[in-house]
Amino acid sequence: MLRRRMLIMLGIVLLIVLVLAGYKAFSVYTLIQGFSAPKPPINVAVATASERPWQSRLPTIGSLKALQGVDLSLEIAGTVKDVQFQSGQKVKAGQPLVQLDSAVESALLETAQADLGLAQLDFGRGSQLIGSQAISKGEYDRLSAQLQKNKATVNQLKASLAKKHIVAPFSGTIGIRQVDVGDYLASGTVIATLQDLSSLYADFYIPEQSLPKIAIGQGVQINVSAYPAETFTGTVSAINPKVEDSTRNVLVRATLANPDGKLFPGMFASLQVILPDPQNRIVLPESAITYTLYGNSAYVVAQKKASDGSLEKDDKGQPILIAERRFIETGERRDGWVMITKGVQSGEQVVTAGQIKLDNGAHIAISDDKTLTDKNSRPRTD
Template sequence: MASKKMYSVVAVVGIVGASTLAWWLQMPKSDAGAPTGARAVGVEITQVKKQTLRDDAEAVGSLRSSQNVMLRPEVAGRVLSLGFADGARVRAGQVLVQMDDTLQRAEVQQSLAQMSIARANHKRNQELVAQNFIAQRSLDESAAALQVADAQLGLSCARLDRMRLIAPFNGVVGIRSVNVGDYVKDGADLINLENIGSLYVDYRLPERYQIKVAPGQTIEVKLDAFSGRLFKAKVEAVDPLIDANGRSIGVRAVLANTAGEPVAAAGGKSQGQGAAAPAPAKSSVSETSAPNNRGVALPSPQSLGCPTNTFDRTRTSAGGDQHGPLRPGMFARVTAVFAVKPNALVVPEEAIVPQGGKQFVIKAVPPSDLPVPAASSASAAASAPALPPDTKLVSQRVEVRLGMRRGGQVEITEGLAEGDTIVVAGQQRLQKDGSPLRVVELGRGPANPASAAASGASGATGTDASVSANSASAAASAASR
């Protein structure tokens, strides 16, 4: 029983001794005659630089034709002739689909005959009234009959004109879904027409950008179909309605159908260097090809005597070159550029120290650059530990104002100047201004050899202390057993 108590006492004494030895070994020691100073804190530093920052936002969108239409017949009938080839360029006013208009032409001939009779009767009545052979009433009735015949002619001509499907603008037709001889109903899809001389880029941005987006701004567009190429477009319109589901605004930009330009890489060379630009697509049928090249050629309603249509269903558009490589429906990656700052002061994001609703940065300055303490704090400054003799940099906390954040960099609008040295790692160990700093380069260890030696010595001391403590604990546990 007494031996067990003795073992316990020996174990307790061993643990206490080992702990005391470890504490003594970890205490900082100074050379004889040298003042004891504060230990330098290892930090990483960098300098405040100027660079170009862009206030921009990224989004995804789609390309759309500047003009597009699906041609559909207004009346049912049989297809008599096609005036286009699949994927061909067509001009405004070109007849694309001719329906069988035999009945409508017969109606026009009948209306023309009735018009001729009504005109002759009215002319004869005018002569008879001038000679007082008939009453004025007969002349009025003939004039009304002439107007009715004229209206009937216009109606029959309009029905005849509806049997032709005409291209309303310059563009490129798609792949047809109808053949000569097919009977189609009114409203059936026959052929789509796309104006691809210029295209729309439709995309959406979060609602917080609504005060920044304005017509006329330039955007950058990248297409997955043409990697390594950059396209420029201009904002044309902003939708005034904000989508309640996604809280976003719709934006439409105009993009010229060109080959774009190579994307500039970081080294100044283009990523697309050595790669040929996308070749423009060539149409199999020229824009000046004659209409009705598949089937019979029919005379126009005007050649039969119909008056010129007061409502022109064709309008020539400034569609540009229809041979461009871009196509509607392509997936687009959009970068909306709101502003460009060429000489913005930037620091890494990790250098920012938020505290109490404010933003701070730790500057690394020589000890002589620290502000002189006031007389009231002179005693506090005298009681502060002395700096190590080889101290070249100390810490100084500075409040800053932040601007844009781009690519891990933060713009500093107030508080720093170009070339200032700041701390980017190790700020959490700097609790007050004037703390000595030991510059450490990542992967290289401390920059100061003396600091490195001190660091190694302290590390070795700490290792010896931990080894001694472990040995004592092992001896105590063995004694207790």
Template sequence: MSYRHTTATWIISGFVLVLAGYLFYDYFESSGEGQSGYRRGPPPVVVTAATAEQQFWRSQLTSVGTVQAIQGIDVTTEVAGKVAKIDFNAGAYVETGDLLVKLDTSTEYAELRSLEAQLEKARSDEHRARQLVDRGFISEAALQQTTTDTKNFKAQVEEQRTRIHKKTIRAPFAGKLGIRQISPGELISPGTSIVTLQSISPVFVNFALPEHTFAKVYPEQTIEIQVAAYPAQIFTGKISAINPKISEKTRNFTVQALLANDEALLQPGMFADVTIDLGKQRPVIVIPVSSVTFNAFGESVFFVRQSAQQSGLSGTGTPTAPEAGRDQSRDSHAPEHPPALIAERGFIKTGERRGLMVEVLKGVQAGDRIVTAGQIKIDEGASIIISDDDVLQTAKPRPKEP
């Protein structure tokens, strides 16, 4: 009996010791006596950060536009017919009047010969009628009828010659041909596209600007454009026309610029980034574009702030009551830890964007530290750690290759 009592006593004693150790560890960690020196909670999130800085930007107007040929059409036919000859090569340059396509005209020429014969007979009848009228054998009305017949056949002959002429298709202006859309022997109808013809030296670039910028643009003003096909190259031109009407739907007006395009690099339909330099500099506060979060409430960023809720500190940074009574000599030898950082959300208003940077009109001051990557993992007041690796240092505003 005594043996069983002794065993039970040892088991209960061991359980009590384990429970006491757990309670002591929990108290030790929560009171800030552990090696970490911080209260327990969610682990800090690793983010990258950048400092808002003041720069001087030249005032610019930016827009997106489309390259348009100064003259461009899809060559078609006005009359139906079978393709007898194709006299051009795809992608070739042609001059005004160069032969492109000939349609079969054998039937039309046969009809023309018939009409010419009828015209000749009508002329002969008219000549004989005039002689008979002079002799008084026929009336003036009969002569007038033969004259009308002559004019009618003459008009039919001219119409037939015009129809034959239209079956010879020539280039209406000089330019570059595209890919042909027909084949020899094919029967084509009016409006059928034969080939595209584009005059691309020079070219137009059409773009839109908001109405409040109307007074800032004028004819012969210099513009710069960039296209995705040649990201490292800047093309320059001058404004050639400004639409005097502002759209009631968009409150934008259309601007057309003329670019030389001597090397024929710009092609109709290309998407173009347009910049107009207004020649003035202004101070701006800029931050990386990646730091801005867009949502239904507006634009916001996470500021990097120093936390006041550290171990042994009150909200004002003064020692708490239990800590003030501790042995000062022991605290003087305690290791010094870096200040804890938290993320604090702030709403801002952004302006112009250039490359990887965006102008901040309201909400950020020069010198503020802003989270640039990792925002999706943090909330208001989240504990954070700043990483030394900044992905923006190797990023490029416009990739050179896809």
């Protein structure tokens, strides 16, 4: 009886073990089938590498300078008697700006002019008397010299008096005034800045190896941070005939019009010199490029091949597409496009969106979903 019960219990345990083993085997089989099942393709957006005329440019940075610009300052000391301009006013050449107290110089000029008049009378009498030998030749020469001396004194005082009267040396816009009526100003004191803003210079440096690419009259595109959406155009007007010893750079000057007065001297400028002879170059959308420290790359659409070299096809008879990662060499970037110098041929399709899910050899499907492109339009920087 006891033996029978033991056999029954042993049979029950054996049955439980078999059931558990079967369940485990079924789970492992299901997992294996899941791994071995083909993964669905990854949807990506693509663009075709195309060859188009590419206008090469030489990027550089520089600063803006006025066509004419000075800091108005005094040559001689004096007290301000009258300020004849307003801050920010547009002035004409020769327009009075500041009048210094000139009472002393005016009085000295009157004295000198009186002495000059007397010297002219004495010289006139001497000229009549020298003919009749009533005076000596030496006396006549003394009278002549005295006349010249008095004339020089008058001219000197007139020049000194003129320096008390400050006028605009050229037409332009005057800055914020730095003086007031009654101020005593030493020589060299700055009154205000005067800038001619009708046209501006853009001075920039280029490396000496780029010098053969630059010529007078070439176009220049200029951007400033104050107006990021606007591009100003100018032309190369001068090339410095000297290479800087310390930097091996050459100073170049471009001239640009400023009719609206938007640009000010001293602004930082980002420039692009338009180089001649545009050439056909392969270009890609900037979103197709993955930028990394060890090199730039892009995913090119390729067809999967079997071990014998034949093209593999899906159950619908269509070629199986894969993403082939290639390292590329890039050139200039402009307006969302990148020039490709090596790694991609014209006519090849390149992934422009969906790269974040890809790896080399990944199965892909080309999608027409516009949202995919919109969400992944920025270049990757893995």
